[in-house]
Amino acid sequence: MAPGAMSRWTTSLSEARPVSYWLDDPGRPAPEPALTGPVTCDLLVVGGGYSGLWTALIAKERDPSRDVVLVEGREVGWAASGRNGGFCAASLTHGLANGLARWPGEIHTLERLGARNLDAIEETLARHSIDCDFERTGEIDVATEPYQAEELRSWYEEIAARGLADGIEFLDAHAVREQVDSPTFLAGLHDRRGVAMLNPARLAWGLKRACLALGVRVYEHTPALTLKRYGAGMAVRTPYGAVRARRVALGTNVFPSLVRRVRPYTVPVYDYALMTEPLTDAQLASVGWRNRQGLGDSANQFHYFRLSADNRILWGGYDAVYPYGGRVRAEYDDRPETYARLAGHFFTCFPQLEGVRFTHAWGGAIDTCSRFSAFFGTAHAGRVAYAAGYTGLGVGATRFGAEVMLDLLAGERTERTELQMVRSKPLPFPPEPFAWSGIALTKWALARADAHQGRRNLWLRTMDRLGLGFDS
Numbered sequence: 001m002a003p004g005a006m007s008r009w010t011t012s013l014s015e016a017r018p019v020s021y022w023l024d025d026p027g028r029p030a031p032e033p034a035l036t037g038p039v040t041c042d043l044l045v046v047g048g049g050y051s052g053l054w055t056a057l058i059a060k061e062r063d064p065s066r067d068v069v070l071v072e073g074r075e076v077g078w079a080a081s082g083r084n085g086g087f088c089a090a091s092l093t094h095g096l097a098n099g100l101a102r103w104p105g106e107i108h109t110l111e112r113l114g115a116r117n118l119d120a121i122e123e124t125l126a127r128h129s130i131d132c133d134f135e136r137t138g139e140i141d142v143a144t145e146p147y148q149a150e151e152l153r154s155w156y157e158e159i160a161a162r163g164l165a166d167g168i169e170f171l172d173a174h175a176v177r178e179q180v181d182s183p184t185f186l187a188g189l190h191d192r193r194g195v196a197m198l199n200p201a202r203l204a205w206g207l208k209r210a211c212l213a214l215g216v217r218v219y220e221h222t223p224a225l226t227l228k229r230y231g232a233g234m235a236v237r238t239p240y241g242a243v244r245a246r247r248v249a250l251g252t253n254v255f256p257s258l259v260r261r262v263r264p265y266t267v268p269v270y271d272y273a274l275m276t277e278p279l280t281d282a283q284l285a286s287v288g289w290r291n292r293q294g295l296g297d298s299a300n301q302f303h304y305f306r307l308s309a310d311n312r313i314l315w316g317g318y319d320a321v322y323p324y325g326g327r328v329r330a331e332y333d334d335r336p337e338t339y340a341r342l343a344g345h346f347f348t349c350f351p352q353l354e355g356v357r358f359t360h361a362w363g364g365a366i367d368t369c370s371r372f373s374a375f376f377g378t379a380h381a382g383r384v385a386y387a388a389g390y391t392g393l394g395v396g397a398t399r400f401g402a403e404v405m406l407d408l409l410a411g412e413r414t415e416r417t418e419l420q421m422v423r424s425k426p427l428p429f430p431p432e433p434f435a436w437s438g439i440a441l442t443k444w445a446l447a448r449a450d451a452h453q454g455r456r457n458l459w460l461r462t463m464d465r466l467g468l469g470f471d472s
């Protein structure tokens with residue numbers, strides 16, 4: 001990278017605020033008061049991200065007489081749910097390729113349940129008048145190297161042969177650039193129905209409002225400190241109060257689980273994003289993008305990008321940073337060297353947008369697990385359920401996870417609970433220093449593969465055979 005180019009790109013970041021664009025919203029609702037004193041309920045939900053909010057909402061929709069309490073350690077939506085890319089995908093398996101590799105026998109069921117889940121999200125937004133700029137635009141995976149274009153074409157042929165390409169279309173270089181114009185795009189795979197774009201924080205806040213309207217008691221700034229059996233139910237202590245509940249659902253994502261044995265299944269991987277100022281009409285016209293799809297590129301180290309409702313471009317991904325020790329810390333949310341790299345990549349992709357400035361730059365922790373898609377389970381003789389491990393594709397899938405948690409807590413056998421994906425667990429991560437060394441080696445090997453026509457070295461091939469991986 002020429003030094004002049006570097007300083008041009010970093011200039012574009014000079015006024016970027018280090019906060020999530022989505023959370024930096026004057027419409028941000030005031031938090032609900034913290035819990036002070038003892039309460040009892042049928043169901044306690046811990047965590048006020050999408051997982052917890054969907055669980056509380058669906059619990060009430062399934063049974064309006066159920067008494068539901070939700071406690072959130074900080075404010076609803078402040079974590080991953082308020083800082084993600086807003087790609088709301090039907091896939092429950094972190095993409096079709098991952099699902100097909102791991103659960104080939106049930107992939108058709110998983111795809112059907114995922115499509116139904118995305119439809120149910122859309123219906124819920126309408127039912128509760130949740131305005132989160134939901135647009136069912138679809139998504140295009142783009143190839144930026146000739147070998148990736150070949151891979152996209154043969155992948156398309158494979159899924160078409162398996163009857164899994166409904167609504168998916170292969171685009172050659174001309175067709176993809178007709179949609180969104182970058183000189184780097186060589187081909188694309190367009191999924192027309194299976195992905196929607198939305199405003200992530202407004203989804204979380206809208207779900208909170210819907211929960212409150214249905215009678216869920218929501219307490220913010222209320223971390224659950226301990227979880228113990230109490231009589232026929234469970235007892236949870238909070239700083240100024242206590243909850244006794246018949247059942248508990250944990251939607252605590254990458255944060256240390258109140259069920260200790262669940263902790264080794266996830267590690268926090270930090271992912272970063274930039275948001276531009278709104279594009280002018282001329283700038284937007286120079287890119288095309290009339291159909292407003294989300295996009296992602298196809299390398300192991302990939303970018304994701306999309307338009308906001310007011311025609312800014314969100315540009316994120318590429319660096320996936322695992323901090324030694326695997327802790328979630330505010331200091332990791334901000335990473336100027338990653339912002340500079342992302343800005344450089346942005347202008348390489350869209351040279352016609354030279355001069356555009358970024359207004360926001362931020363990061364957040366992703367709950368990566370070794371199979372990249374959620375795992376589920378119960379503890380304390382079925383009184384507690386958990387779902388975590390969405391690995392960068394949880395905006396849509398958390399609603400499905402909420403349904404699974406409620407099925408498990410009800411002790412019901414459903415199509416969902418019978419899935420191999422639901423009944424099996426990923427391999428846990430080893431303790432340090434092995435986790436850090438293994439992840440560092442995998443990241444190095446993935447970057448090398450990207451630089452060498454996608455060729456996977458012995459380490460990656462061994463990991464593939466063991467069904468182990470690293471992603472964001």
Ligand SMILES: Cc1cc2nc3c(=O)[nH]c(=O)nc-3n(C[C@H](O)[C@H](O)[C@H](O)COP(=O)(O)OP(=O)(O)OC[C@H]3O[C@@H](n4cnc5c(N)ncnc54)[C@H](O)[C@@H]3O)c2cc1C
Nearest residue numbers: 047049050051073081084085086087224253364393394395
């Ligand atoms: C930068 C970034 C980009 C992403 N982009 C996308 C994307 O485009 N599409 C996509 O599908 N996914 C994306 N993801 C992932 C997606 O955001 C998550 O999968 C999803 O938000 C997970 O929701 P959650 O409710 O499980 O977790 P969170 O939103 O993290 O919520 C968990 C909540 O639990 C609370 N909590 C934890 N412990 C306790 C406790 N003991 N007591 C009380 N409260 C507690 C936390 O305070 C937190 O609010 C992205 C993630 C990041 C970080």
